[in-house]
Amino acid sequence: MNHNEVMALLRMILLLSRYLLRRLVDFLAVPLLITITILKKSHNPQRHKETNMSDECIAVFTVESPHRILHQGGSRAWALAPNRARKCNYLVCVQNLYHPDRDFSDASEPHGAVFLVGKISDVIPDSSRSDRWQICISEYTLHTVMNAWKGWRNPVRYTTLKEMGIDLEALTFRSVSDGQRDLSITTGQQVPTAALRKQDDGPIAPLSIAQAKAGLAVYYDVSQEAIEIVIRG
Numbered sequence: 001m002n003h004n005e006v007m008a009l010l011r012m013i014l015l016l017s018r019y020l021l022r023r024l025v026d027f028l029a030v031p032l033l034i035t036i037t038i039l040k041k042s043h044n045p046q047r048h049k050e051t052n053m054s055d056e057c058i059a060v061f062t063v064e065s066p067h068r069i070l071h072q073g074g075s076r077a078w079a080l081a082p083n084r085a086r087k088c089n090y091l092v093c094v095q096n097l098y099h100p101d102r103d104f105s106d107a108s109e110p111h112g113a114v115f116l117v118g119k120i121s122d123v124i125p126d127s128s129r130s131d132r133w134q135i136c137i138s139e140y141t142l143h144t145v146m147n148a149w150k151g152w153r154n155p156v157r158y159t160t161l162k163e164m165g166i167d168l169e170a171l172t173f174r175s176v177s178d179g180q181r182d183l184s185i186t187t188g189q190q191v192p193t194a195a196l197r198k199q200d201d202g203p204i205a206p207l208s209i210a211q212a213k214a215g216l217a218v219y220y221d222v223s224q225e226a227i228e229i230v231i232r233g
Contacts (some may be wrong), residue, residue, distance in 0.1 A: 060093055
């Protein structure tokens with residue numbers, strides 16, 4: 001073979017090699033593309049985010065009663081990081097029954113117990129102090145978890161419902177506006193519990209435990225079996 005024939009043969013071998021290489025790449029790429037497609041369909045970042053973040057909450061160790069929180073549309077006067085708080089979906093209120101300032105406190109639930117869970121709608125500057133914030137809620141449920149506060153020193157805790165012993169699927173929420181309307185019907189006007197307690201214009205009619213349970217069951221829209229009354233001497 002002369003030089004020209006050898007060069008022509010080499011060019012033919014090179015072209016054939018390129019063709020076979022392209023076919024091989026195409027062949028290998030098909031299962032690779034299928035694998036990538038399957039992984040993309042099965043991996044939904046948004047769903048993953050909801051699963052892991054949907055129960056993020058801010059728990060507060062509060063002296064406010066459920067009555068007062070509903071009247072206010074949330075829990076007030078907290079020193080917190082508003083941007084961090086807005087990332088939480090739920091407000092968990094835990095009762096601080098032993099606050100020394102009884103004029104400020106109208107706590108009515110068992111000490112250290114979760115008594116209310118709300119859906120956070122906003123975090124806004126508090127009207128009473130420029131350095132404090134109000135956690136606003138749009139929906140709420142009265143839910144009890146005893147001994148939920150584990151002695152944490154900061155009264156504001158960023159956590160999850162699960163850590164606070166709350167099962168999200170077991171909660172049934174109602175709108176705060178409905179709660180405020182019920183409050184208005186019950187009291188005749190929308191006023192905080194603390195204010196009601198200070199009205200000493202007349203004697204308070206005595207109630208039996210059965211009567212108190214019946215009234216509380218109607219007010220909180222729960223069964224009487226869900227109410228426990230403890231009298232401390």
